[in-house]
Amino acid sequence: MDLIPAPSVVRLSAEPGLPLGPLTTLLGGPGTEAAAAWLRAALGAATGLPLPAPEGEPSAAVIELRLDGELAPEEYRISVSAERALLTAGGSAGAHWAAETLRQLLGPDAFRRAPLRRTGWLLPACELADAPRFGWRGALLDVSRHFLPKADLLRYVDLLAAHKLNVLHLHLTDDQGWRFEVRRYPRLTSVGGWRERSMVGFRAADRRDEQPHGGFYTQDDLRELVAYAAQRGITVVPEIDLPGHMQAAIAAYPELGNTDVVDTAALGVWTDWGVSENVLNVADTTLAFFEGVLEELLEVFPSEYVHLGGDECPKDQWRASAAAQARIKELGLADEDELQSWFIRHFDRWLAERGRRLIGWDEILQGGLAPGAAVSSWQGYAGGVAAARAGHPVVMCPEQYVYLDHRQADGPDEPIPVGFVRTLEDVYRFEPVPPSLDPVSARQVIGTQANLWTEFMNDARDLDYRAFPRLAAFAEVAWSDLPRDPAARDWPGFERRMAEHYARLEALGVEYRPADGPHPWQRRPGVLGRPTDGPVPAR
Structure with missing residues (x-):
């Protein structure tokens, strides 16, 4: 979890984490559309995975972004389990910072513009809480x-x-x-x-x-x-x-x-x-x-x-x-x-x-x-x-x-x-x-x-x-x-x-x-x- 900049709170879990594959979906709730579009494009380019929006109830692993009015605009939370990754933020900027952190969790190959591999992508099971010191x-x-x-x-x-x-x-x-x-x-x-x-x-x-x-x-x-x-x-x-x-x-x-x-x-x-x-x-x-x-x-x-x-x-x-x-x-x-x-x-x-x-x-x-x-x-x-x-x-x-x-x-x-x-x-x-x-x-x-x-x-x-x-x-x-x-x-x-x-x-x-x-x-x-x-x- 060598994240930069360092999040406020990081808790690793003993769970196996969330594997990403051809059936993985990505859902952006209201107010997170720009962050979801960016994440789909960035991870899609690096992994070769389509990461479509789910149709109805998602049948496979899902990455979901949503807003929470209880959080400050740039504040965010990330929760990754074996079933899904939930990114919650106080505003659109916070949603993007959460997406940037999620990319870091996948390792350096996730920063490339074309896939070096199409398998083996795994989000570690964890709980993150984060917010900036300065505006x-x-x-x-x-x-x-x-x-x-x-x-x-x-x-x-x-x-x-x-x-x-x-x-x-x-x-x-x-x-x-x-x-x-x-x-x-x-x-x-x-x-x-x-x-x-x-x-x-x-x-x-x-x-x-x-x-x-x-x-x-x-x-x-x-x-x-x-x-x-x-x-x-x-x-x-x-x-x-x-x-x-x-x-x-x-x-x-x-x-x-x-x-x-x-x-x-x-x-x-x-x-x-x-x-x-x-x-x-x-x-x-x-x-x-x-x-x-x-x-x-x-x-x-x-x-x-x-x-x-x-x-x-x-x-x-x-x-x-x-x-x-x-x-x-x-x-x-x-x-x-x-x-x-x-x-x-x-x-x-x-x-x-x-x-x-x-x-x-x-x-x-x-x-x-x-x-x-x-x-x-x-x-x-x-x-x-x-x-x-x-x-x-x-x-x-x-x-x-x-x-x-x-x-x-x-x-x-x-x-x-x-x-x-x-x-x-x-x-x-x-x-x-x-x-x-x-x-x-x-x-x-x-x-x-x-x-x-x-x-x-x-x-x-x-x-x-x-x-x-x-x-x-x-x-x-x-x-x-x-x-x-x-x-x-x-x-x-x-x-x-x-x-x-x-x-x-x-x-x-x-x-x-x-x-x-x-x-x-x-x-x-x-x-x-x-x-x-x-x-x-x-x-």
């Missing part, structure tokens, strides 16, 4: 720095669902590329959607690949992604990062930049990694432009939260801009930090009027936090602690602990080493709620998130290497009721369970980092990174 169990995927084709995005959704992660935070825009189709502003993708070349490794190497890079998602592509994710219990939260990280948009529409400071018409989509100094101006026309962008975004993404970035916005151009300084004076603001806060507060109100909620990186605390905003705490715990104490929802994602683009070992074979060393064990011992929070404030931590920034990930193979197996450890941190003291966690037990989970990842075709170091083809010899020396800061 927000997220993974950020940056598709701006390196575009990921739609098929790879859909595959990534499947990988999140297999680990019971329920939020895909999609970073759609940045200095290096705009990936969201905006029909009223087509140049955002025709110009902003590609760059002439890309930096190879970190800036100090001064290397470029001289290969154009780009791509974007149509609104229908993203509607498909949203629906596909929803069928698997996952919410897609879009991010349009503003007012900084906007050079791709300014390259497409130069009037969005600080034209009294810089010749914005000469700007292209940025080919460097890092933080561009070219930020949005603060004119009413710019606010209206992005209201138009967000109107189309809201039509595609039904999520309660919309991420508007707010991070790493250099203020030099605003300090030099007569127009920005006049705006500060007109509004009676103290400085440029308050100007950014005013900018974010405008969209906080705008989203609230439409029944949505703004979430941003912890820099939105600077100059005053917008009244309805939630905070993604990435610069350590401090921003999240301050926001939680002020009564704002917080998603903990400190870079020192759960930035999975950071290197996995301190050695010469690690490809493009950046950031802190974060091993599988390090991630398993990450605790999202710092002990400094009192119980009331701690309840404002609505979840946690692992982030994958793709400056140094060119494609899905690179993404697999950086994400796995560490994302499996993170999933257990986000889902399971682990000891709050990281030192008290059963690392040897998790490591033992991972032996089975590696086989699942292999069956899924995930090119994870081996425990003893990268394969030769996973290395990038000679490509300069930016490792961070010294210990990870304490929480």
Whole structure:
């Protein structure tokens, strides 16, 4: 029963279990239809069994999914006997998590897309009870720095669902590329959607690949992604990062930049990694432009939260801009930090009027936090602690602990080493709620998130290497009721369970980092990174 993430309660039985065969039926009750359809497709592909819905009273073994209003929406129970497997859940999402667990019970071969065998499939007799610790169990995927084709995005959704992660935070825009189709502003993708070349490794190497890079998602592509994710219990939260990280948009529409400071018409989509100094101006026309962008975004993404970035916005151009300084004076603001806060507060109100909620990186605390905003705490715990104490929802994602683009070992074979060393064990011992929070404030931590920034990930193979197996450890941190003291966690037990989970990842075709170091083809010899020396800061 090497399940990941670990369920709350597992009781094994001495009964012989439930064999699956050609006559096995699968029944999805009201509210579980999507989970039942997924389970029939997934297990049917792996086992070659039809698993039809029963006609009348089932005459053979049956797998049944049903809802129980006594359970929380993501809570579920599994009961397997020699006669049937009953999956009970509080809602459609819980039904899908129950189905994902049932697939794990059948072993790694159940994760393949075609049958290696058609006999010998057995569900062990057991009783499981399970529910998540956090309601927000997220993974950020940056598709701006390196575009990921739609098929790879859909595959990534499947990988999140297999680990019971329920939020895909999609970073759609940045200095290096705009990936969201905006029909009223087509140049955002025709110009902003590609760059002439890309930096190879970190800036100090001064290397470029001289290969154009780009791509974007149509609104229908993203509607498909949203629906596909929803069928698997996952919410897609879009991010349009503003007012900084906007050079791709300014390259497409130069009037969005600080034209009294810089010749914005000469700007292209940025080919460097890092933080561009070219930020949005603060004119009413710019606010209206992005209201138009967000109107189309809201039509595609039904999520309660919309991420508007707010991070790493250099203020030099605003300090030099007569127009920005006049705006500060007109509004009676103290400085440029308050100007950014005013900018974010405008969209906080705008989203609230439409029944949505703004979430941003912890820099939105600077100059005053917008009244309805939630905070993604990435610069350590401090921003999240301050926001939680002020009564704002917080998603903990400190870079020192759960930035999975950071290197996995301190050695010469690690490809493009950046950031802190974060091993599988390090991630398993990450605790999202710092002990400094009192119980009331701690309840404002609505979840946690692992982030994958793709400056140094060119494609899905690179993404697999950086994400796995560490994302499996993170999933257990986000889902399971682990000891709050990281030192008290059963690392040897998790490591033992991972032996089975590696086989699942292999069956899924995930090119994870081996425990003893990268394969030769996973290395990038000679490509300069930016490792961070010294210990990870304490929480």
